[in-house]
Amino acid sequence: xxxxxxxxxxxxxxxxxxxxxxxxxxxxxxxxxxxxxxxxxxxxxxxxxxxxxxxxxxxxxxxxxxxxxxxxxxxxxxxxxxxxxxxxxxxx
Amino acid sequence: xxxxxxxxxxxxxxxxxxxxxxxxxxxxxxxxxxxxxxxxxxxxxxxxxxxxxxxxxxxxxxxxxxxxxxxxxxxxxxxxxxxxxxxxxxxxxxxxxxxxxxxxxxxxxxxxxxxxxxxxxxxxxxxxxxxxxxxxxxxxxxxxxxxxxxxxxxxxxxxxxxxxxxxxxxxxxxxxxxxxxxxxxxxxxxxxxxxxxxxxxxxxxxxxxxxxxxxxxxxxxxxxxxxxxxxxxxxxxxxxxxxxxx
Numbered sequence: 076x077x078x079x080x081x082x083x084x085x086x087x088x089x090x091x092x093x094x095x096x097x098x099x100x101x102x103x104x105x106x107x108x109x110x111x112x113x114x115x116x117x118x119x120x121x122x123x124x125x126x127x128x129x130x131x132x133x134x135x136x137x138x139x140x141x142x143x144x145x146x147x148x149x150x151x152x153x154x155x156x157x158x159x160x161x162x163x164x165x166x167x
Numbered sequence: 168x169x170x171x172x173x174x175x176x177x178x179x180x181x182x183x184x185x186x187x188x189x190x191x192x193x194x195x196x197x198x199x200x201x202x203x204x205x206x207x208x209x210x211x212x213x214x215x216x217x218x219x220x221x222x223x224x225x226x227x228x229x230x231x232x233x234x235x236x237x238x239x240x241x242x243x244x245x246x247x248x249x250x251x252x253x254x255x256x257x258x259x260x261x262x263x264x265x266x267x268x269x270x271x272x273x274x275x276x277x278x279x280x281x282x283x284x285x286x287x288x289x290x291x292x293x294x295x296x297x298x299x300x301x302x303x304x305x306x307x308x309x310x311x312x313x314x315x316x317x318x319x320x321x322x323x324x325x326x327x328x329x330x331x332x333x334x335x336x337x338x339x340x341x342x343x344x345x346x347x348x349x350x351x352x353x354x355x356x357x358x359x360x361x362x363x364x365x366x367x368x369x370x371x372x373x374x375x376x377x378x379x380x381x382x383x384x385x386x387x388x389x390x391x392x393x394x395x396x397x398x399x400x401x402x403x404x405x406x407x408x409x410x411x412x413x
Contacts, residue, residue, distance in 0.1 A: 131170020134180040135187055139223065139378070142186035146221035152249040153219040154183035154242070155378050159212045159392070159399075160193030162170075 130162035172235045182246055183218075190382060191394055194401060211399045213289065213390045217378045218245040224375040226252060226266055228366045230389035232289045232354045241363070263374050270371040289354050365389055 136142040142153045156162070170176055179185050198206040216238075218227035227245040229238070248269070252262065369389055373381050386392040392399060 130187060131168060132173060132176030132180075133170045133185050135185050137186070139186045139188060142184040143219070143221055143223045145184040149184060150221075150253065151182060151184050152226075152245065153221060153223065154179060154185045155217040155219060156185065156187040156214065157190050157217070157378070157382060158187070158193075158214045159189070159191055160209060161189050162187045 135162075169235060169238060175235045175238060178239050178242070182242070184221075190386065194399055211392065211401065213386070213392055215382065215385055215390065216242075217382075218242070218249070219378065220249075220252065220375075223377045225370070225373070225378055225381065226375060228370050228385065228389075229358070229363075230366050230369075230385060231358060231362055232351060233358045234351050234355045237355045237358065241358075266374040267371050270367040270374060289350070362389075 136145060139153070139155050142155070145151075146153045170179070193212045194210045195207050196210055200206070214230075214232060216229040217225045218229075219225050227248055229241055233241065248266075252266075366389055369385065373384075383394050386394050396402075
């Protein structure tokens with residue numbers, strides 16, 4: 076009986092450890108929290124290049140195939156505008 | 168921006184089924200002022216407009232930049248051509264021949280005053296981008312540095328290396344608005360004088376191909392942009408090294 080109890084003690088210790096909260100690296104969190112806040116702040120760290128804008132006032136279909144499908148109904152020609160970069164980037 | 172002009176936008180939306188697509192990312196240069204503020208602009212960007220049938224075949228093409236009124240005027244020609252295609256008059260078998268004849272023009276003559284500049288072939292963009300590219304060029308900087316002399320400005324005792332000023336001034340000058348209006352006028356003039364004929368000659372041998380089959384050649388031959396070059400022609404002038412791809 077005593078042997079079984081002694082044997083069980085390490086198992087109980089291991090089990091209690093597994094239910095504990097993982098130890099937090101407080102020092103690292105203090106540094107990273109400020110960086111995260113800075114990155115999520117409005118406009119902070121965001122370049123013009125990544126800001127999205129409406130690509131002008133034209134009614135754009137989502138892609139060339141959709142424009143062609145619409146053209147088969149409307150009878151209009153299709154206009155495909157190609158560019159380097161993206162038309163919905165503020166900097167394009 | 169062209170599509171922010173109400174007249175252009177309404178004309179396009181009323182007359183065409185429109186779509187846009189990116190052929191590849193555009194190179195960007197960022198100026199970091201060191202105080203949290205940055206400024207970005209693009210280099211070597213360019214555009215092409217394909218006018219297609221409803222089954223996705225190209226019958227007209229505009230390469231490069233033009234101003235809004237010119238864009239509308241040129242596209243009205245495309246609409247006339249579309250009316251002809253849709254009329255049923257040309258039989259399908261002869262449609263390609265008809266369109267090829269329409270596009271075939273006398274060989275273009277490149278007038279010296281309209282010769283495209285180095286770098287971005289659009290005058291309007293080139294006047295902004297070329298100073299930036301030159302300032303980024305290690306060859307330009309080293310040449311200037313080796314020839315630099317020291318200036319004493321205003322007798323204030325502040326001494327600046329002339330070479331540094333000569334390198335950095337083009338960069339500062341490049342921070343003007345994205346499009347030099349006088350450059351856009353030159354682009355429009357070039358389009359009228361030469362660009363349209365070049366595009367017509369290009370299309371004459373590719374009539375009714377889908378844009379996906381011709382766009383790389385269009386960018387290379389009409390816009391002088393090799394889309395397969397990872398540096399879009401910025402190497403070696405700006406990036407250094409041997410000519411060609413890296």
